[in-house]
Amino acid sequence: MYLICDRDKKRYYVGCSSSNCLSRVFNHIHKLKTGTHPSDILQKAYQNGHKxxxxxxxxxxxxxxxDILDLERRLIFGLKTYDDEYGFNVKNVPPETYLERK
Structure with a gap:
C-alpha cells in the first residue's frame, strides 16, 4: 500500500501492488513525466509543479x-480520495462503491 501525497493541497492518491510496490511507483512517475497518467487531476497537479x-x-x-484490494478501497473511502477536493482516486462511481467487496 502506498500514497502519493500533495501535502500543500492536502490531496492523496491511494494505491496498492500485490507484487512490487517500487515498480508500481516508477510506473506512476513515468506516466506523470510522459503526461499519460490515468488520473487527470493528479496529472494536472504534477504539470502545475506541485511537489x-x-x-x-x-x-x-x-x-x-x-484482501489487499479491499483494504485499498476502504482507505480510498475513509480518506475520501475519490473526491477531487481530497484526492486523486477520482472515478465516476458513487463513493459507496469503494466499500463493496469485488
Whole structure:
C-alpha cells in the first residue's frame, strides 16, 4: 500500500501492488513525466509543479490480492480520495462503491 501525497493541497492518491510496490511507483512517475497518467487531476497537479511525495504505507506479502484490494478501497473511502477536493482516486462511481467487496 502506498500514497502519493500533495501535502500543500492536502490531496492523496491511494494505491496498492500485490507484487512490487517500487515498480508500481516508477510506473506512476513515468506516466506523470510522459503526461499519460490515468488520473487527470493528479496529472494536472504534477504539470502545475506541485511537489508530489510517494509514501509506502504497508507491505502485505502474506495477504491475498482480493484482501489487499479491499483494504485499498476502504482507505480510498475513509480518506475520501475519490473526491477531487481530497484526492486523486477520482472515478465516476458513487463513493459507496469503494466499500463493496469485488
Amino acid at each position: 508530489l511525495e510517494f509514501v509506502q504505507l504497508l507491505e502485505l506479502p502474506d495477504w491475498k490480492k482480493e
